[in-house]
Amino acid sequence: xxKTTQPISMDSYEGQEVNITCSHNNIATNDxxxxxQQFPSQGPRFIIQGYKTKVTNEVASLFIPADRKSSTxxxxxxxxxxxxxxxxxxxxxxxxxxxxxxxxxxxxFVKA
Amino acid sequence: DAGIxxxxxxxxxxxxxxxxxxxxxxxxxxxxxxxxxxxxxxxRLIYYSAAADITDKGEVPxxxxxxxxxxxxxxxxxxxATRSQTSVYFCASSDGTLNTEAFFGQGTRLTVV
Numbered sequence: 743x744x745k746t747t748q749p750i751s752m753d754s755y756e757g758q759e760v761n762i763t764c765s766h767n768n769i770a771t772n773d774x775x776x777x778x779q780q781f782p783s784q785g786p787r788f789i790i791q792g793y794k795t796k797v798t799n800e801v802a803s804l805f806i807p808a809d810r811k812s813s814t815x816x817x818x819x820x821x822x823x824x825x826x827x828x829x830x831x832x833x834x835x836x837x838x839x840x841x842x843x844x845x846x847x848x849x850x851f852v853k854a
Numbered sequence: 855d856a857g858i859x860x861x862x863x864x865x866x867x868x869x870x871x872x873x874x875x876x877x878x879x880x881x882x883x884x885x886x887x888x889x890x891x892x893x894x895x896x897x898r899l900i901y902y903s904a905a906a907d908i909t910d911k912g913e914v915p916x917x918x919x920x921x922x923x924x925x926x927x928x929x930x931x932x933x934x935a936t937r938s939q940t941s942v943y944f945c946a947s948s949d950g951t952l953n954t955e956a957f958f959g960q961g962t963r964l965t966v967v
Contacts, residue, residue, distance in 0.1 A: 776955065785944045785958025786897070829896065843913075844889070844897040 746830045751849040760817045762848050764830030767811050775806060775813045778829040780847070786829060790815070817850075825852045857881075860945050860959035867935050867966055875930045875962045877945030883957075884950035886928040888912075888920065890941040891961075897944060903928055904950070935966045 747765045754760045766775065774793050778786035790797055792804040792813070803816040817824060827847040858879040867873045877886065884905050889897040889912075899912030901920040909920050917939060919931045928947075932939055942963050946956040 783961070785946070785961055786956075787958070788955035791955065843899070846896040 745843075746832055746845045748828075748830050748845060748848045750846065751851065753851050753853065754820055755853050756821055757819050760820050760824075760850060760852075762815045762817075762828055762830075762850070763812060764815070765812045766830070766832045769810050769832050773832045775804065775810075776831045776833060777802070777804065777815045778831065778844075780827045780829065786844075789828075820850075820852045822852050822854060824850065826850060858945060858947055858957055858959045860943075860962050863960065863962060865962060865964050867964070869936060869966055870934050873932045873935055873964070875932075875943055875945075875964070877928045877930070877959060879926055879928075879945075879947040879957075881947065881949070881957075882925055883947035884925070885948045885956075886922065887946040887948075887956065888918075888928070888930045889944045889946065890914065890939075891944060892941050900930065900943075932964075935964075937966050940964060940966045 774791055776791040777789045779789050780786040790799055790802045790804045792806050794806050794810060797804045805814040827849050829844050829847040831844060861876045865873060887902045888900040890900055891897045898914050900914055900918050901909055901912055903909045903922045906922050906925050909922055917932060919933055922928050942961045944961045945959045948954050948956040
């Protein structure tokens with residue numbers, strides 16, 4: 743199983759770009775990289791997913807280098823409401839099913 | 855209402871009692887999951903199900919039982935609750951396509967006294 747390593751916490755200010763890097767040295771060929779966001783007292787919510795290079799949606803960008811052993815979630819111009827825990831996941835495919843393995847996540851605190 | 859719902863949202867029970875947490879989804883997703891989240895930690899997979907009548911263990915299955923007689927429901931039972939099972943429990947579902955996103959419920963906060 744591919745394990746992920748992320749910083750425990752990060753601080754930022756409103757309006758700044760935030761980059762959260764995740765390492766996943768044992769990622770398998772068929773694995774995708776997925777990021778979730780979790781606010782207090784809520785379930786995680788999907789942010790973005792990618793396989794290689796760069797993926798962008800309306801809320802974030804995901805950068806994945808060629809070796810795929812790491813990935814970086816980029817949040818442009820964060821606001822106070824982006825204060826949350828961000829989880830990097832490597833989906834593990836198995837015959838007949840798959841599991842989603844969550845690590846401890848990165849606690850992002852955005853200050854005014 | 856469409857989506858995934860958990861009940862109850864809050865539950866206090868005594869050590870040794872059996873308690874069942876309910877999870878219902880309206881998308882007809884094939885996969886459903888149960889996680890627990892302890893204070894300050896990430897989510898740990900308890901059990902998951904690939905379809906009705908198909909379940910499998912996750913990372914921390916001891917002390918828990920699941921069933922899935924219908925696609926839309928995936929109850930989690932603590933056969934004899936212990937204080938170490940005090941946690942927030944999240945149910946999730948996905949359509950089963952490899953590498954697809956999972957949708958989570960709001961969680962059930964369980965306290966065992």
